[in-house]
Amino acid sequence: MTTARPDGGVKSVQLAFDVLEAVAAAPGEVGVSELAALLGTTKGTVFRHLQTLVERGYVEQNTVSTRYKLGTRSYLIGQVAAGRIELLTASSDAIASLRDEIGETVVVSALRNRTLIVLRTVFGKSNLEIGVRQGSELVLHGTAQGKVALAFSNRSLLQHVLRQGLTRLTDHTIVEPARLEAELEQARAQGFITAANEETFGINAVAAPIFDRSGDVAGTVAIVGSVQNIRPDPVPAQIEALLKASLRISWNLGYDRGAVDARRRLDSAAS
Amino acid sequence: MTTARPDGGVKSVQLAFDVLEAVAAAPGEVGVSELAALLGTTKGTVFRHLQTLVERGYVEQNTVSTRYKLGTRSYLIGQVAAGRIELLTASSDAIASLRDEIGETVVVSALRNRTLIVLRTVFGKSNLEIGVRQGSELVLHGTAQGKVALAFSNRSLLQHVLRQGLTRLTDHTIVEPARLEAELEQARAQGFITAANEETFGINAVAAPIFDRSGDVAGTVAIVGSVQNIRPDPVPAQIEALLKASLRISWNLGYDRGAVDARRRLDSAAS
DNA sequence: AAAAGTGTCTTGTAATACGAAACATCATTT
DNA sequence: AAATGATGTTTCGTATTACAAGACACTTTT
The missing domain is CATH 1.10.10.10 (Winged helix-like DNA-binding domain superfamily/Winged helix DNA-binding domain)
Incomplete structure (x- = not known):
């Protein structure tokens, strides 16, 4: 495979x-x-x-x-690794509060090697458990997490995805490059994105990016649930809590918007 | 090493x-x-x-x-393993209640290959965290967990330990084979054993065995703490809660005292 | 009783993992 | 500014060794 x-x-x-x-x-x-x-x-x-x-x-x-x-x-060895993987240690508190506050399933994924891998999922309060298996790979063009990762990463990742082709998963999956680009633009503008019915019918997710100290996308946080609980236009409380969590995690990873921007300016001036 | x-x-x-x-x-x-x-x-x-x-x-x-x-x-891979290791899944609830009830650190270890390995430690309520590092090996003659494992295992394990020699760790460590034998006898009679100051001065533990479905020792549960909180003669509440937890875990592993005894009688009759 | 599984063990050979030493980048030192 | 001593990386010939094939012991199924 x-x-x-x-x-x-x-x-x-x-x-x-x-x-x-x-x-x-x-x-x-x-x-x-x-x-x-x-x-x-x-x-x-x-x-x-x-x-x-x-x-x-x-x-x-x-x-x-x-x-x-x-x-x-x-x-x-997994226990040792859990303590060494920054994204996990940096996110554990934030995702616990996010889940408690919103009640929906929270999923943290890591961007490694041009793939998004689900690191941790904490199930919501509902009796019906909706989540994504830990270790599974998220389709970059077909999930909220994937789109938000694409939106804030190098263009080379998007090109890689386009080269592979936008395979259809449901009849809501984005398969036109132009529409994908528009979504990414929206994600950049809002700081988050949804993906109702795009990977699995009946399921929606809102995802936000996590940045590391050098300003690159380290992964994503997302809340996942049925389209009934997470609407195509999520309620403000959900969005705010998600964004708060993503900022907190990025902060724990050493991300500092101002410092990163300044460094970027220096680098581009040098070249 | x-x-x-x-x-x-x-x-x-x-x-x-x-x-x-x-x-x-x-x-x-x-x-x-x-x-x-x-x-x-x-x-x-x-x-x-x-x-x-x-x-x-x-x-x-x-x-x-x-x-x-x-x-x-x-x-x-550790996450997957956590779901596949019977001793972990069977013990998770019981050790959580045990810790909440008693408030001391709870340690679960597994007997693998003539060694006792710490699988999980849940810290107690005290601000001073006393525990045993996950993955570390417990000295069989010098810890409560080790002694209880020896007491309920094949004599061959004890012989193996005696052959290695009873190395002294503190001045309370048991180094005379006869005294060790006596302690094992006590452990078998009580169903638990303590080990105040034997491995580390100032620290005590009470341990009880965990049995699997064939009646062999699968591991141990123990509460660990300072000699102040866990006395050489632990308070009845501690002992009762520990024994309850150990039985519950053994039960989850499929241990059924009556069935195992019956099977043993059949086996010895056949030979 | 035979057949079809299973896990385990042996052996000759072709592949390959190893060690040694060279190379490319860095910092630090001179 | 040159030299030194680190680092991680690469190359290459050879002796090692991991592999495939097949035999074996054993249990379960037919």
């Missing part, structure tokens, strides 16, 4: 992570044969990799079923 | 995880040279491994400082 990887580093390590991620993607426990088929390799190879992963504790083997699942080391 | 690994699986993958874990262990960002020195290998090799890790998103490179830190994928 992923674009053919142009031979990155250490081949056997790539396979090891393929195995690890396949184990992670499996709903329950997985067997060696199943993994081998999934990854298009032999049982022996998968087995050997599982051995290392088990020895390291990233994967565990159920001694009775002899099948495999994620191990404690995987969890623990 | 760890016992010389007897050549487990794929060598280059071992190195890759060495690199990953070294990045995780570093307080902030790390450089290639630093890592190479730390791992006793060359810069080139470390660099190549970092490339794969970065490509996969487990590690990220700060483009301005060119140094490395843990990446979002590490966090995300």
